[in-house]
Amino acid sequence: MRYTLTMLTLARYTFPVMMILLSLVTASVSPAQLVPRSKPPSLHSYSVTSIQAILSDPGHYQFRIVRIRGVVQTITQAPHRTTCGLGVAYEIRVKDESGELMVIDLGPCGRNSGNRGPVLPETLSGSEQVDALIYVSFTSHPWESPNPPEGILQWLERTE
Numbered sequence: 001m002r003y004t005l006t007m008l009t010l011a012r013y014t015f016p017v018m019m020i021l022l023s024l025v026t027a028s029v030s031p032a033q034l035v036p037r038s039k040p041p042s043l044h045s046y047s048v049t050s051i052q053a054i055l056s057d058p059g060h061y062q063f064r065i066v067r068i069r070g071v072v073q074t075i076t077q078a079p080h081r082t083t084c085g086l087g088v089a090y091e092i093r094v095k096d097e098s099g100e101l102m103v104i105d106l107g108p109c110g111r112n113s114g115n116r117g118p119v120l121p122e123t124l125s126g127s128e129q130v131d132a133l134i135y136v137s138f139t140s141h142p143w144e145s146p147n148p149p150e151g152i153l154q155w156l157e158r159t160e
Helices: 002-027 051-056
Strands: 065-082 085-096 099-105 129-137 150-158
Touching (some): 051 065, 051 099, 085 129, 099 129
Parallel strands (some): 099 150
Antiparallel strands (some): 065 129, 085 099, 129 150
């Protein structure tokens, strides 16, 4: 009986303590944001991350917003399920001096209007230089998958 009472008391206080600890840990997040916002901070408030850095340390960049700069190699349309139903997404292959990365734009129905930047992906063509904020994600765990990460487009600008 006493053992059961002790376990109930422990269970009752463990959850609130864990929530407090979790809030303290997430309050001190690094400048690379962990959660996408309705509008990310200014593009220029991020330093440029090389694509090779993302590919070589995928666990560090998982679920973070990072800035990449490179040349559009290809842009293709692909079907994508959105809140509006089946829509079109854009797969943009971006290459910098260190490697290539697929950047996904969720299309007109999937993108947040305050979250796209001054350039729409459908207006891009190959060999244009771009500066982008992307939300890095994997289809599976980075340490298990041979698949490279993808970036979900958060902000896009052309560069000179």
